[in-house]
Amino acid sequence: MTRLIAVRLLFGVLTLWAVSVVVFAATQALPGDAAQLILGRDATPERLEALRDQLNLHQPVAVQYTQWLQGLLQGDLGTSFSNRQPVSEYLESPLGNSLVLMGLAALVATPVSLLIGAFSALRRDRGFDHTASLGTLVLASVPEFVVGILLILALGPGGANLFPSVYSREGGPEQWILPALTLALAVAPPIVRMMRATMIEVLESEYVQQARLKGLDERVVLWRHAAPNAIGPVAQVIALQLAWLAGGVVAVEFLFNIPGIGKVLMDGIANRDVPLIQAVVLLIAGIYILVNLLADVIGLAANPKVRVSGNRPSAPGSATAKDRGEDGAAGTPADAPKAKDVRR
């Protein structure tokens, strides 16, 4: 198991590296160069030359990349073009805001989705299940900014006027409600569906039937026999959803004007502030990869077949043959719904 996790970790690092190459390469595709961008159209050739020297733009691309990467590893994300502030400093407060928003959304969405999903599974094919299934289907299809606008129209100043729709520095905690709710609604449907599907799969499994035929109490059946087998796939989906939040905040922050990393990204794009764009994209991709990695590890840890594979006793022949057949699927139990298929 340690080996499997180490492999995933290594792969995560590799992916991060690949992302950094792509992000760096993207800036190379810019029309004109960074010096031109910083100084604008009417800069004198001398000042341009000086800045190019300062930015090492005369060096070969590979050297530039290495220097940039070195800076990254030391936490130096460069200097913002538009306000001449180190990017890492500039990002501190927006990152905090975004994390608060994501945290609120996750805190609301996860327990509620799990309850709805589990309840749907237990009440399968009855009224509640149908309503929940239709509701998640509708929510899953509509883009999050549309959900946000509809919420504003209904509950914001234009409608019931319960909550403010635009962030302001002086505003109270109630201004977080609509954006957090929007994100929560966007994140919830896959968790609900996965919880329902996994619970049904587990409840209909032969081992749960066998547990019932043994005459066990229904509570014991649910908590001892069903729950441990449902945790893995569901936890994976939750982690994947949290990872999705990293990208999902952009449109929501833009809509509600919240000064988070998404808003910074959009501002950076408007100002063509390349170091800022690079930093935010790397940050978001980093969070995304990290949480995905976490999802993989959870998936591995929740599967006893992987967890205790170290001390495989009898019948080594059959066991290895089985492993060979399963190869890629080692992370998730073969019979459980695949977590990754749920996410867009």
Next chain:
Amino acid sequence: MTRNEHTVLEVDDLTVIGRPSAVEIISDVSITVRRGEILGLVGESGSGKTTLGLSLLAHCKRATEIVRGHVEVGGKDLASLSEQQVRQLRGRAVAYIPQSPASALNPALRLRTQLGEALHDDTLPRAKVLDRVREVLREVALPDDDRFLNRYPHQLSGGQQQRVAIAMAFVGRPELIVLDEPTTGLDVTTQAHVLETIRRMTREYGTAGVYISHDMAVVADLADEIAVMYRGELVERGRTDAVLAEPGHEYTRRLLSAVPLLRTEGHEEAEEPEEAPLLRISGLAAGYGRTQVLEGIDVSVSRGECVALLGESGSGKTTLSRSVAGLHHQFTGEALFDGEPLARSSYRRTAEQRRRVQYVFQNPYEALNPRKRVRDQILGPYRHLMGRPQDPDAVVAEALERAALPAAYADRFPEQLSGGERQRVCIARAVATKPDLMVCDEITSALDVSVQAEIVTLLRNLQDEGMALLFVTHNIALVSNIAQRVAVLNKGRIVEYGPVGRVMSEPRHEYTRALIADTPDFQPSFATAE
């Protein structure tokens, strides 16, 4: 069979229907079982035997419902019990041993937990429960130490898993035990051990047993009484000897006569192998990656001869047959077909070689492309190997006829065919190109017994027309009926190779002797009298 104090189970006019279609899954079934006796419940797939078995524990699968009749276990009417009482009853009065322990044992729980909870008696101290668990484990010949108890199900072999399931059922000393095909998927030797355990345990505990199976031979060997189910109805019921000697119902007769008998004598004298056989394999070794599966294989098949490859799962028999067909590439050694060497990959063989060696697969449900009509299934290989036919309809019709199917089947899709018919289409597809050698990989094992018998008859006819067969199977009784020569494979080596008559009557290798001994004795007096 009148009711007395020895009766443990009594089922009266039980009817279960499916929802929402209201189709009767089982109709008006009545059975009784006495203490210490085993009732064999026989039927083919879809006969409702599992539904009946589950209803004995007051359990209905999703979307099924008991509408009539009643079940009495140990004098208690199941219908009259509350949910709480049913739970009390399960595991104590009546226990269930599932078909596939691999999926019925919870993968996330240690054996200690799963075995201990089967007792579900909160008044017992933990140590007592553990003592009882260890005791039962010893009785089913499994280790009882802590290391074993701490294992997860996936760390056990198939046979061990089934023993754990048996132990789990006996922990609570039930009066009745329901066994749902508990030996499916186990090889003969393991099956013999498991059956022996079941027999011993029911005798020692004085438990009544209901043994559900499709295998008449096993039931005849194990049961005191036989009940035959057919399409949800009980068509025959009686003492085992009586049923075997004088089956009352037509269906029972068919079932009995379809079971291949292990013939240990009366074989024709086999001819000496030809000088230049059709297929000669010498010194073949094969494997997957670094794992060696086969070693030192020498087999030959003469023209018009049927050679059987007999082995249990994992013996390497399928690897060998796939090597012959060019589907398994990792082998060394020589394979000569009609004097010419066969390339390892089918893609490097000549079209003529590919035409003359055809392969029929084990599972007919997976061997036909579900999106093609029978006609195209047959014409596809023909076109590819022999070119565009002059009269495609005639080619299809002839192939179907040789596989004993009406020509009208050409327009059907696989989903419109039964399992036996699908396998016939597979055979038709193979014979369409007029091959000289047909490799048959366990082609009857996915089919019900009665269908199995028909396929074997078909193969015999093909052989009479001059086709050579390489018949791969785990069923020694089948071998004794169809093959002229047999190669017994054990752990990747041929341990015995010779004419069927000689191998069956005087097996030289210990492994072959064990195989013959472990195969259930089945000699229905009715069949031999016929």
Next chain:
Amino acid sequence: MSGPMTDPKVEKVAKTAKRRPGLFRTAWGFGRTKVGTVLAGIIVLVAVAGPFVAPYEPTEFVAMPYETGVGGTVFGGDNLGRDVLTRFLWGGWTLLLLAASAAGIGVAVGTVVGIVAGYRRGWLDDVLMRFNDVLLAFPQLIAALLVMSIIGPKVWLIVAVIAVSHVPRVARVIREATRKVIEQDFVKAAEAIGLPRWRIMAVEILPNVTSPLLVELGLRLTYSIGVVAVLGFLGMGLQPPTADWGLMINETRQGMAVQPWPVVLPVTAIAVLTIGANLITDGLSRAAIGIDRGVEK
């Protein structure tokens, strides 16, 4: 062992002479598919026929900015005083076209990659799938924004970026489906007679992965609509003065409190369209699951 069975009564029992209904027919049996088709159909009709029935030119000024209740207009004017209804009627077809081409290209390429990776295994599979994983490391929207911000919002680029971001997701699903298909022996049977690999992929595998393929197509279409709309909303999609639903929301949301129509109309249309598309997809996937379960194993 006895001779051949002659009694046809017992053997020919559960013979089904009728073919099971196909994917579309099964899917149509679900109420949600019908509802979805109606919903999506209405919006597609609006988007396609809209430009022909629009009362004004999309760039014509007919009112004061954010003015409502103007004679000759139904929903008033937008942020610049252009007719809201006209811009709404003009703004759908670009969205549909972009989303449909992105989904189509993405699914087509993803299917090829998925089938080849699933069937050929070995190093090719490894390379394709590792490459996939790197692509997957970017959230779809962030990847699009990065590229747009660098190269600038161009129509072909929008399609390309969204299509590329679909490829790894489709490829993974189709690869799984392919793996399931090639485990079945009919593929082995084709190999045994030496059928060329490309024909095996085209004739034996492709027809057997159509169910997941159609489901994927529906799913990707829904997401494409979402991404195109979000890009427009963020101002990184089609540029002014084009009439585009996403862009309309971006341009007029500041005045939402006074003049909600230029936001409400496109938002409702996008919502109804995506819900409709997803309802159809759900119907298809339910039908596909049902058909897969129906296969006796």
